Amino acid sequence: MNIVLIFNLFNGLITGAFYALLALGLALILGLNNTINFAQGAFMALAAYFAYTLAPTVGFWGALLIAPVLAGVLGLVVEVFLIRRLYKRDPLYSLLLTFGLAMIMQDMIRTIWGATGVPLLIPESLGHPLSQTYFFLTGYRLFVVAVALVGTGALFAVLRFTRLGIRIRAGNADLETVSALGVNIYLLRTANFVIGIIFAGVAGILAAGQLGLDPTMGDSLLMPAFVAIVVGGVGSLLGSLMGGLLIGVASGVTTAFFPSASEAVIYLIMGLMLVVRPRGLMGQEGLLE
């Protein structure tokens, strides 16, 4: 019994890191673009489909590099032609826009690749458990955890120590002043959106390696990402990581005792967080007001 619990704790951390990876791009876009990007899941699925198409020619690793960039290009188009026009309006407008976009993209995927799922192969060497006892530790899952940690760390460093990062953070705090100081905020926001979509792409491809890749894949990935952000605190990347880990562990441990509640528990945590500490674990007070 205890060993099961300990296994579930560790396993929850792995799953949680995966959730955090899903949340990363979303948190970035929410922070500076002030956009609740409902199409994030669709971008994840689309990048995974790109990877599926590219993998036979460039291999899994090649696809993991190229496909997110392709998704990023599409993200660029979407930002420049659609989302940019709505920055001055209530965030509700961009939410509705991206919600519609998500449906269009999902149907587009269905039209191009078919409604039936497709198999995305992962490298043979990663798809095995590392030991008989700790069978839930596969090379692939450890790789996903590494990408989540490195991704969060790198983004954190960029935001903290580079000029671009300082501008992005300044933009978070006070967009008008940053703009008055001569920074091209449109360019800044575009760059931020594209980076967010590239992260979505990486997350989507890694997800498709362990889950089924079908047109609706994005739907099931979007919700844990949102919950991780709300629990971790809007505007804080580190918070999203913590939020992801927290819901991963909670969901894993719940499965050990009462599996049918494994999904409900993450929403319960979110609900409790919103009541007790609305800004989340590490969020700034009143960011979205």
Next chain:
Amino acid sequence: MHDENKTGGDFDRRDFLKITGAAGLAAVLARPQPTWAASEAPIKIGMVDPITSTFAALGHSEIKGAKFAEAEINKAGGIMGRPLQVLVEDSAGNPGTAVDKSSRLVSQDKVDFLMGTVNSAASLAVSQFAAQHNKLFLCTGGHVDSLTGKECKSTTFRTCSTTWMLTAGDFEAISSKFGKKWYFLTTDYAFGQSEQADYTTQLKKVGGTVVGGALAPVGTTDFSSYLIDVKAKAPQVLCLLLAGNDQVNAMKQIAQFGINKDIAVAGALIELEQLQSLPETARYGWWTMEWYWNQPKTPHVADFVKRFAAANKGEYPTARVWFGYASTYALKLAAEKAKSTETAKVVKAMEGLMLPPEIALQPGNVFYRPQDHQLMLGMFPGHVNPTGKYPSLFDVTEIVPGEKIALPPSETGCMLPRA
């Protein structure tokens, strides 16, 4: 800024309308002239099936089958000299939406029959709706026992099997081959619960034990924590009773954790659509198909497969395709037998209706049982072909006639008023 945008938008929209309008007109003009007299009103089937949502792949297959049948029927002169029209609406796998769309099909499109549904919850909802509005509903793909059991309706018929038939199809093979210590990983809604109850009944009968089980919410993506419990309970058989993409997710993760190397993985239903979306390393296990395209000994099947593939870019028909195909033909045959589209008369004609070999596309007697309106279709238990390439992904070990394994009418709990 606001106004400027608006003017620009108007221009675009007008251009767009012009283009689509022209394209639409061209499409209408280019349509082949129907061979029907203008006075012949079409016979309409309203099909409610998921085009979006996690059940979309299966819904699309059923629709393809129905549309294929529609084209064949119309080419051969329609039904009683009238053209057949299959109108499709998206249920998104949601019972509420399924009822809304059924209601629209009945009140606005004035359809003669209702058909469709993939998931059990939607099937039960539409069945109830159809009964209230006195429409014949032919369920294509929702498996829950109660649809032709405790909650059967005189207006409801079903083409796909009951969960009992699904589980009875391969239970013996699995339990004698791998053992009687089972663990159930089950999807947490009507379909999975019904399957689990049926397997448990059969397991108890032969003195087997259930060493553990977990109900996973629909849409579960990460099965790792479930698999930790599976491994701890060390069953001989891991019985996987998940649906749609959940099954694909679980099978991928089981393979990556190497669990299928120590524990036999088996279950009731597997669909060709699911096997198609799995990489080769994650295809394994003992399952039941409800229809399979490769039946070298059954006449008409190879020909059907060829015709369907030719019309669908080389795609092979799946069990879901056959559900849509056989259901559409069943309604045609029943209407012709009744010489009417009136609900009561067609219901009577459907009762006991035997599908001819070129529609049944399997050996044995395939008929809608009059007592509970359940089609007696055969089960195709077997195992995944581990080295197979599409479409040869499954090896059928035997074809079990539906009559042999379906619960006798007295035990289904269905009490239809007998005329």
